[in-house]
Amino acid sequence: MVLSLVRRIIVDGWPDRRCQLNPQIRDYWSVRDSLVIDDGVILKGNAAVIPKLLRVWYIDKLHDGHQGRVKMELRAKDAVYWPGMRNDIESKVNACQPCQFTRPANDCMELTPDHQHPVPQGP
Template identity: 45%
Template sequence: MIQHKHLVAAPPRLQRMLLRLQPYSLTIVYRPGKDVPVADCLSRRPLGPPEHIPLDLQINFVQFAPDRLSQLKEETAKDAEFAALREVVVRGWPERRRDLPRHLQSYWAFRDELAVEDGLILKGERILIPKSMREYILSKLHESHQDIEKTRLRAKASVYWESINDDIEDMVKDCTVCQERKPSQP
């Protein structure tokens, strides 16, 4: 339930709501629409095309240059899996995991953290990277030729994809510069 979610694990929009509700002691109870005597405007909203509701959300992509950010938006728009994921995030998740297409089921575990902003899909404060840009992002993460853990920490601050930890490990193990400078085993 929403009020039991950890503040750090929640997306920014939910974090703001949870912070505003902290001074109050409340209990959330579901009531079906037929039991609500006076309906609010959202429960009786006519169905129509979805509207874009501007949120007081500001995302700062400090890690990306403007041209790379626009390239990232273009590649995200081209990726078929991300297009389907974006649609599910915007329209709403189904009740059960098995109701999702198979290629989106891996996102079920952190569905509450996903958000769409300015053409990008976010997992909390991290940007989901499409397959076409992963190689470039990996090279930028490992630009300073630090070890596996340092590279993972850099990635954890800004980017995400399913197999990011394995990809980082493989890249560092294959890096000739890192292998030359690695301390030898006693």
């Protein structure tokens, strides 16, 4: 349904203002200039725009191998697109126990006088 509206607006033309759009497709406003239709498929550049029902499946496929958020985004960048994809990828990685277990830990130490270099008296 949403992609049908997007397809129609691509063919008919975008309005002058975002507020004139149907609220369901306002998320596509920021990428409107890069959306095209090729053989019935909506593309953003070379990436296919994925309908809501298939996004979980694509997230699972991108997550095969537990490569983490950055690698998932790189894999997705040229193949698929949907509004909020980065947030969905981040949520998937944050909810994955093996990814959290193998994630590098930054040991943030609090800066206390014991951990600071002495301040010189002069230049």
